[in-house]
Amino acid sequence: MKKLLSLMTALILILVLAACGATEDSEQDNEEVTDNEETTGESEDTSWTEVEESGKLVVGTSGTYAPITYYNESNELTGFEVELVKEVADKLGLEIEFNTMDFDGILPSLRNGQIDVAAHDFAITEERKETFDFVIPHKYSYGSVVVRAEDADRFSDANDLEGVDVALGSLTSNYAIFADNIGANGTAYDGGTEAILRDVMNGNTDAYLNDRLVLQRTLDEFGDDRLVVADQVKYHATESAMAVLKGNTALKEKLDEAVQELIEDGTVARLSEEFLGEDVSEPVDEAEVVGLDGE
Numbered sequence: 001m002k003k004l005l006s007l008m009t010a011l012i013l014i015l016v017l018a019a020c021g022a023t024e025d026s027e028q029d030n031e032e033v034t035d036n037e038e039t040t041g042e043s044e045d046t047s048w049t050e051v052e053e054s055g056k057l058v059v060g061t062s063g064t065y066a067p068i069t070y071y072n073e074s075n076e077l078t079g080f081e082v083e084l085v086k087e088v089a090d091k092l093g094l095e096i097e098f099n100t101m102d103f104d105g106i107l108p109s110l111r112n113g114q115i116d117v118a119a120h121d122f123a124i125t126e127e128r129k130e131t132f133d134f135v136i137p138h139k140y141s142y143g144s145v146v147v148r149a150e151d152a153d154r155f156s157d158a159n160d161l162e163g164v165d166v167a168l169g170s171l172t173s174n175y176a177i178f179a180d181n182i183g184a185n186g187t188a189y190d191g192g193t194e195a196i197l198r199d200v201m202n203g204n205t206d207a208y209l210n211d212r213l214v215l216q217r218t219l220d221e222f223g224d225d226r227l228v229v230a231d232q233v234k235y236h237a238t239e240s241a242m243a244v245l246k247g248n249t250a251l252k253e254k255l256d257e258a259v260q261e262l263i264e265d266g267t268v269a270r271l272s273e274e275f276l277g278e279d280v281s282e283p284v285d286e287a288e289v290v291g292l293d294g295e
Helices: 002-040 047-054 080-091 103-111 149-154 174-182 193-201 212-222 249-264 267-276
Strands: 056-061 069-071 095-100 132-134 139-148 165-168 185-188 207-211 227-229 235-240 243-245
Touching: 047 056, 047 249, 056 080, 056 103, 069 080, 080 095, 080 249, 080 267, 103 132, 103 243, 132 249, 139 149, 139 174, 139 193, 139 212, 149 227, 165 174, 165 193, 174 185, 174 207, 174 235, 193 207, 193 212, 193 227, 207 212, 212 227, 212 267, 243 249, 249 267
Parallel strands: 056 095, 165 185, 165 207
Antiparallel strands: 132 243, 139 207, 139 227, 139 235
16 A cells, blocks of 8 residues: 555656646747747848849839820830939939839739839828838929819819819829819819810810829920919829838838939929929928818
8 A cells, every 4th residue: 555655656746747847848938939039029121122132123103194204205204203213213223114004003003012112293191101101202282273264263262163073183093082072073084184184175074183283284285275274273282202112111211312312412303393394392382272181
């Protein structure tokens, strides 16, 4: 009986020691995992090193939004932002590859990693900042409208667009958002600006909403004095910038540095005067500009 008790006691002692050993090993393993996690931290941002190693910056734009991005008579992609991003790539010692696509597909392509940068006069908004990071602004402007010359006095400010039939380049643009907020009746066109301008001129719609500088250059090229920009209509003051995917901080910082240098050496002013008719590198006075929300 005594021998049996001794054997049982020894067995229990062995099991207790084994359990303690397993617990210590488990605690030690957990400590090692914790130490490794603390050492590693968040995943490394390789957005710049990947671009640098490839030697190429992939940029998304439409090629259909003159004078920001369009194909000239020689079928070469050019425009204010196209030429600016070429200068940026040159500053960074990179080749550049443009992927042209519909406007509505540019930001989704950036989100999906198909392009490195979106360059299409994108205004910085709180909604977009939830998904994307923006390079420092290179263009300041606001929206206006093209109307028939005979109707120029009909619109004393942006609030007079309420209930008006207006043309839009896209239903996802900020101009479409503003039209909805102000109570205008917006229709999107996919046939280019010439179709829009002819519909305004013929009375099929009453106004065309877009950036004031883009509108004026578009009218200059269209060459018909039956249409004018209603200068007194001012809405949605904008800061436009190139966009990168949120979290690609290293790439954004490199782009920031390049754009800042191009602002300081006058390149941005020169390009904007060439394509837009004036220097757009300085903020506008927002005192008379109606907000995107219509207020």
